[in-house]
Amino acid sequence: MNERILISGASIAGQTLAYWLARHGFRPTLVERAPRLREGGNGVDVRGHAIDVAERMGIMPQIRAMAADVQGMSFVNAANRSVARIDAQAMQSGGADVExxxxxxxxxxxxATKDDVEYVFGDSIRTLEQSGDGVAVSFEHGPARRFDLVIGADGMHSTVRRLAFGPESRFIQHKGHYFAFSNADSALGENRWVTxxxxxxxxxxxxxxxxHAQAKAYFIFRRSxxxxxxxRDVEQHKRLVSEAFAGESWRVRELLAGALADPDFYFDALSQVRMPSWSSGRVALVGDAAYCASPASGAGAELALVGAYRLAGELAAASGDHQVAFRRYEDGHRxxxxxxxxxxxxxxxxxxxTRTGRWVRDTMARLPLMRAMATVERIMAPKNTAPLPDYNRDQVADHLIREPQLATAGRARGLFPHCDRAAS
Incomplete structure (x- = not known):
């Protein structure tokens, strides 16, 4: 029944997957390289079907209560005078989306998961060896263990992807920019704005x-x-950002000083992950490890929440049959x-x-044209019209009715407790 599932990475995708796997009766173990939760980072958007997932998890009220209340973007000159503003709230498609x-x-x-999921902090996967009935896993520090399935939710530089699919150079597409973010002195920025x-x-x-009392500094630079x-070399990252922004005016010196002192400083290339398949045998990928859209997309949290929900749901609907579930997960999420x-x-x-490009951007931001363009973009954008599957009711129950032998075996092992009535 592929009950024992190892997840690598305790971020949004990994923890969401663990939640739903446990809810469906599987036994997830989540291993995280960091010694504790990685609680830093930037603002992320919960929108579209991700809202449905969060509501089904019961955490949407807390998400709304903890929402960042940033009003928009303010573009400033070296003297810190605003030259253009974009009111992001006025350009949103409605009140449902939350940052x-x-x-x-x-x-x-x-x-939401700590009581039902085994967490292993301060360790990471060293090797994977697949066989017909499971995956033998060795770790950097802990003893070797055996699992039925392994899921990589360990980000753009996924260890699981490298071990099961090959070097990351085959899957990562660089988009010509690098970015960094860190904690910053809130006095350097305007309240409720991205400056x-x-x-x-x-x-x-x-x-x-x-x-939030803590502000965030952002740095982006282009490099062909x-x-x-x-x-993983944070000190090297800090040197690269320092060199890229050395001598710049405005408040760059103060922001750099705060960034260099921040132990949670983050730097990487603005890149995407593109793969022909998200599974290989008993190993699959979810979130940025499989389909990072880059921070520029603003869709990382949405893809992670929805992808993890679908992957867990398809495993439940297929009674743990990973070959069927992985295919359906990809067909539904691609x-x-x-x-x-x-x-x-x-x-x-x-x-x-260029300077000309900056002038054009600032000019457009001052005109109603920017809002009109945003409206047109929302109208023309593809809509997710198909409802998100309800694996707790429709998919799992229907599958078990059609496959009674799987229902019997699943209930015997404690799987699908919410579907007993429908499948009996």
């Missing part, structure tokens, strides 16, 4: 939510040739991934290549 700080969402997911300062090919900014660096990986003008808006 929440990534660390707050991760903490909510941990509270951005540009020079050609670079952006430094500060994100200040009125609901890819940089060579170790994605369309949304393809939509979200089509990045619009976000990067060009934040990081104009």
């Amino acid at each position: 929440i700080m990534r660390g707050d969402l991760v903490a909510l997911l941990y509270e 951005m300062y540009n020079v050609p090919g670079k952006m430094a900014g500060i994100y200040r939510s009125g609901n 040739e890819p940089l060579t660096y170790d994605h 369309e949304l991934v393809d939509q979200k990986q089509k990045i619009g003008p976000n990067v060009r808006l934040m990081v104009p290549k």
